[in-house]
Amino acid sequence: MHQKKLALVNDVTGYGRCSIAVALPIVSALKVQGCILPTAILSVHTGFHDYYLDDYTDHMTPYIESWKKNGLTFDGISTGFLGSARQIDIVLDFLRDFKGPHTLAIVDPVMGDNGQLYPSYTQEMCDEMQRLLAYADVVTPNVTEACELLNLPYRSDRDLSEDDFAAMAKALADKGPQGVILTGIHNGPYIGNFIYDQGKMSWVRAKKVGGDRSGTGDVFTAIVSASVVRGESLEQAVQKASDFICRVMAYTEELDLPHNAGLAFEEYLTTLR
Ligand SMILES: Nc1ncnc2c1ncn2[C@@H]1O[C@H](COP(=O)(O)OP(=O)(O)O)[C@@H](O)[C@H]1O
Numbered sequence: 001m002h003q004k005k006l007a008l009v010n011d012v013t014g015y016g017r018c019s020i021a022v023a024l025p026i027v028s029a030l031k032v033q034g035c036i037l038p039t040a041i042l043s044v045h046t047g048f049h050d051y052y053l054d055d056y057t058d059h060m061t062p063y064i065e066s067w068k069k070n071g072l073t074f075d076g077i078s079t080g081f082l083g084s085a086r087q088i089d090i091v092l093d094f095l096r097d098f099k100g101p102h103t104l105a106i107v108d109p110v111m112g113d114n115g116q117l118y119p120s121y122t123q124e125m126c127d128e129m130q131r132l133l134a135y136a137d138v139v140t141p142n143v144t145e146a147c148e149l150l151n152l153p154y155r156s157d158r159d160l161s162e163d164d165f166a167a168m169a170k171a172l173a174d175k176g177p178q179g180v181i182l183t184g185i186h187n188g189p190y191i192g193n194f195i196y197d198q199g200k201m202s203w204v205r206a207k208k209v210g211g212d213r214s215g216t217g218d219v220f221t222a223i224v225s226a227s228v229v230r231g232e233s234l235e236q237a238v239q240k241a242s243d244f245i246c247r248v249m250a251y252t253e254e255l256d257l258p259h260n261a262g263l264a265f266e267e268y269l270t271t272l273r
């Protein structure tokens with residue numbers, strides 16, 4: 001038995017509880033060693049009116065080379081927001097070099113939401129993200145991102161049927177990942193995740209608490225990544241993430257924090273098992 005190691009490919013944002021600032025404490029609480037591969041350094045996340053961003057792309061290759069020379073290996077690799085086509089290319093090379101037969105790759109294709117791509121996202125980046133899929137074991141798109149990855153016109157999650165979700169998940173699985181989690185699916189007062197796990201389909205749903213808060217996707221992916229690397233099923237991992245987010249969202253609402261302050265998860269870290 002050895003402690004699991006998970007490479008976290010994401011930005012380092014100083015304030016606003018997102019990306020690495022969220023992923024590292026969460027995977028540690030789940031008893032997994034988090035190893036950071038930074039993509040950018042930001043003063044605050046992009047939801048604030050002023051942010052300083054230092055792109056780390058040029059440093060990533062020598063940084064990865066050093067990991068290679070030290071002979072590092074990982075049980076899992078979890079990727080989040082990527083800022084340019086060149087950065088996606090570097091991550092593709094990283095996956096090619098570091099994904100051994102027992103390494104699980106979890107790709108959160110952070111590309112857009114509510115039918116809109118993020119302003120920095122180009123068609124070239126969408127194409128590169130599709131290539132990244134081939135290396136993923138688990139992918140966690142929302143419906144907007146799933147449509148982009150499949151070159152489908154956007155349809156709201158509220159207009160899609162169970163058969164539509166199943167077809168989308170299956171089509172994504174055909175591109176590589178045998179685990180697909182379609183996130184953020186609304187149904188009346190509920191918010192759910194459609195799970196495709198090597199052909200088996202299921203739902204994890206919960207009553208939606210409060211509104212949308214920045215960093216929620218990062219909390220979700222961190223819990224799912226650490227849990228699957230520890231050998232839990234996708235359904236168990238998603239259930240754990242959904243339960244945690246509901247608890248923390250309720251507490252964050254109670255504190256009445258602004259939307260861009262993220263989820264106030266600190267008080268609840270010890271409830272993660
Ligand atoms: N307000 C909420 N109440 C309860 N669970 C939530 C809420 N917001 C998000 N979640 C959970 O977190 C998951 C990821 O959410 P979200 O950040 O909206 O996804 P994405 O960033 O992929 O669009 C959802 O599928 C759901 O399980």
Ligand SMILES: Cc1ncc(COP(=O)(O)O)c(C=O)c1O
Binds near residue numbers: 019
């Ligand atoms: C640089 C950066 N990383 C991560 C996030 C969090 O993204 P999400 O709300 O999808 O978890 C944001 C949100 O604005 C961001 O600007």
